[in-house]
Amino acid sequence: MLKIEHISKTFYPGTVNEKKALDHLSLTMEDGDFATIIGSNGAGKSTLFNAIAGSFFTDTGYIELDGEDITFIPEHVRSRYIGRLFQDPLMGTAPHMTIEENLAVAYLRASDTRHHLFGRVSRKDREMFREQLALLDMGLEDRMNHPVGLLSGGQRQALTLLMATMVTPKLLLLDEHTAALDPATAAKVLELTKDIVKERHITCLMVTHNMNQALELGNRTLMMNTGTIVLDVKGTEREGMTVQDLLDRFAVGSGKEFNNDRILLSTKEDI
Amino acid sequence: MTAFLTAGIVRTALEVGLIYALVALSLFISYSILNICDLSTDGCYTLGCAVGAMLTIAGHPFLAVLAAMAAGVCSGYVTALLQTKFGVESILAGIIVNTGLYTINLAVMGFSSNVSIFGKDTLFSLFESLSGAPFWHDWNKTVFLVLMILLVCFLIRWFLGTTLGLSIRATGDSPAMVRASSINPAFTVTVGLCVSNALTGLAGCLIGQYNKTCDINLGTGMVTVALASLVIGESLFGRGRMLTRIFGVIIGSCLYRFVISLALRLNVPTETFKLVSALIVAIAIAAPKARQILKLKHQEISSRKERRLYREGAKHAED
Structure with missing residues (x-):
């Protein structure tokens, strides 16, 4: 369970560039909740993810994950139980290292690294990597010794997804992770995401700019504006909702029209 | 033509090349693997030589090697500390440490700019005394250094294959990935720089015992020489498998020394x-x-x- 209470973050306080990125934001996610997040540019979606992942410490409020207060836990410690995917497929993997080596680095989370500094990839690990890669259905299991830099963006993103979930995380943060892929690959990576999240019962937050996706994926839709959550729909209310309803509710919630062209244009697309 | 290149010249180039290869390998770890430009190499090389020379003079040639490497680790640790904990730019951190090391090196050498270790037991002299054969008399240093380098190579290769080594490689290759995958970059950078500078210290100690002298200006320009070896090796052998890359660096260093020997034979001014x-x-x-x-x-x-x-x-x- 993720519990966020009144977190705020102001960048460059006291200067002309002062920017209130998060404004007393509170959010509680039950175990296995899969929420999609939409919002205009600068609404604070990525900042929220950075706050949860620990890229910076918040000015106020606290963050709890499974009952443990992680507000001031450093990023690399949090990443043991928080998986993360970025929009840029190049960010999640090391290009000059092989697929196997990348997986081995991701697998470090499974063990207490302090005691296994000089461990190596065992035959058992390798077998496990192979099995997991085979699930992606991209033929990567036969290319374990190839550098990741040779893979396509979609393959790299699928691999990153595998790396983020190989050791089941308590929380998975997806920051528009299919936005930079071509439609067919995006659909494939999304399908994989859905399967993995459902099968492992992972609590998941996903930023998207696709309104249909926002309503169809997961069990909850959040809308952000000026650093806070202005709309939170789930259950039966969400089931009957159309994209237009969502836009209307946003206008009520934030007191202004939705102003993200990318989102508005994407409403006509299918998932 | 009375042998443009005598066996002696080739041998010396090979021997010095092998010692310099250790510095090139040090930069291989910091520059190629960790993607950090560590400019403390010059000072650290002299530090290794100074510490090694003093202990050799005191009659501990083996301890000298360990102490020189430990001194390198300390120097690398300070460089790493400045950039990971205190946010000093990595290039600047190296320059600061390099400047500070000049005084420390002088202090180690008892505030004299030059010490001689003639007549003392060194690793080379001890190794030479193993046999009296004429072949051995000529080639013992080369054999010793080849064995030494092979050992270092396999240790580096082994190290880079461990989970710690993989984390260090990932730190240099994809900082964003590292942040998302439970590796503490401050820790991996520190370990990487310590290992790298230990090699520089080792090289300094060996060159001191090889030349039987230590000079405060020994290390000047060393970082460029080592980078040259590294670049030669990487452009000849590419960025393929790890062992190939490591051997490429060593061959690059030896080639560089051969070019220098050729230039010397052609009377190019030093x-x-x-x-x-x-x-x-x-x-x-x-x-x-x-x-x-x-x-x-x-x-x-x-x-x-x-x-x-x-x-x-x-x-x-x-x-």
């Missing part, structure tokens, strides 16, 4: 060597970009020519 190594590094690193610019220029000229021909053709058609 004063020019620093400039030559600077040029090698600058050219080798700038080459890909320069090739790109030339290609673009070529494309531009040929496209202009084509357009002119086309225009002339059109004019002729009008006439």
Whole structure:
């Protein structure tokens, strides 16, 4: 369970560039909740993810994950139980290292690294990597010794997804992770995401700019504006909702029209 | 032609090349693997030599090696601490440590700029005394250094294959990935720089025992020389498998020494060597970009020519 209470973050306080990125934001996610997040540019979606992942410490409020207060836990410690995917497929993997080596680095989370500094990839690990890669259905299991830099963006993103979930995380943060892929690959990576999240019962937050996706994926839709959550729909209310309803509710919630062209244009697309 | 290159010259080039290869390997770890430009190499090399020389004089040639490596680790730790904990730019951190080391090196050498270890037992003299054969008399240093380098190579390769080594490689290769995958970059950078500087210290100690002397200005320009070796090795052997890359660096270093020996035989003044190594590094690193610019220029000229021909053709058609 993720519990966020009144977190705020102001960048460059006291200067002309002062920017209130998060404004007393509170959010509680039950175990296995899969929420999609939409919002205009600068609404604070990525900042929220950075706050949860620990890229910076918040000015106020606290963050709890499974009952443990992680507000001031450093990023690399949090990443043991928080998986993360970025929009840029190049960010999640090391290009000059092989697929196997990348997986081995991701697998470090499974063990207490302090005691296994000089461990190596065992035959058992390798077998496990192979099995997991085979699930992606991209033929990567036969290319374990190839550098990741040779893979396509979609393959790299699928691999990153595998790396983020190989050791089941308590929380998975997806920051528009299919936005930079071509439609067919995006659909494939999304399908994989859905399967993995459902099968492992992972609590998941996903930023998207696709309104249909926002309503169809997961069990909850959040809308952000000026650093806070202005709309939170789930259950039966969400089931009957159309994209237009969502836009209307946003206008009520934030007191202004939705102003993200990318989102508005994407409403006509299918998932 | 009484042998332009005598066996002795080749042997010396090989031996010095092998010792310098340790510094090149040190930069291989910091520059190629960790993607950090560690400019404390010059001072750390002298530090290794000074610490090694003092202990050798005191009659502990084996302990000298360990102490020189430990001194390197300390120097690397300070460089790492400055950049990971206190946010000093990595290049600046190296320069600061390098400057500070000058005084420390002088202090280690008892505030004299030159110490001699003639007549003392060194690793080389002890190894030489193992056999009295004439072949052994000529080649014992080479054999010793080859064995030493092979050991270091396999240790480095083993190390880079451990989970810690993989984390260090990932830190240099993809900082974003590292942040998302439970590796503490401050820790991996620190370990990486400590290992790298331990190798520099080892090289310093060996060159001291090899030359039987230590000079405060020994390390000046070392970082460029080592980078030259590294660049030669990487451009000849590419960025393929780890073991190939490591051996590439060593061969690059030996080749560099051969070029220097050739230049010496051709009576090129030694004063020019620093400039030559600077040029090698600058050219080798700038080459890909320069090739790109030339290609673009070529494309531009040929496209202009084509357009002119086309225009002339059109004019002729009008006439």
